[in-house]
Amino acid sequence: MGTKRSLNDHELESSAKKTAGHWSKGLLSSMEDPELKVEEDDTTVVIKDKYPKAEVHYLILPKEDISDMSKLQKRHLPLLKNMFAIGERIMEENPNREIRLGFHAVASMSRLHMHVISQDFNSKCLKTKRHWNSFTSSYFVPASSIIAELEKNGCIKRMASKTAESLLATPLKCHKCSLEPKTMPQLKTHLMTHFKKSGCT
């Protein structure tokens, strides 16, 4: 007799892959997720990062399918400046927070995305040295630098993989003082001394 059964984990994962695609394409579905989408205009979408690494963490993405910074040309300058202006407006909307706008030198997720991230780094999703270094070392490239480079050279030079990996593997260092904590839990405890939790007075 044929017995009905539900899919096992492996089969569920395979079928999810067919619908969702490889994990590195995940931003495409995030852009269409109403739970994550914050706003959009003719050329861009703003979403909440699915795994925010700080209290404020948005991604600004072009609607045009641009895989990464190596595909940028001078014709993209108006688009990038619009993304930058949206980021600056979000900064103005959060006057009490320090917020940075930038790109990862080598991004894991394949659609071009600009990070809008507050410098509290108070988030349970911030877990690894790699996370920390990707936002606090020169692996995080300011949006203004990308725009300036594109204006000057007409393209963005890709960081060598070796350089990028060594930045991510650098020992932990606080972004606000000289402390060099040995572990991530130590760093996260230390961060609370720089940023008082808001709300309760």
Next chain:
DNA sequence: GTTCTAGAAC
């Protein structure tokens, strides 16, 4: 990118 977990570090 995340999840999971073996085994290193403590």
Next chain:
DNA sequence: GTTCTAGAAC
């Protein structure tokens, strides 16, 4: 014994 990191994921 517990905490923490780092590598595989077919």
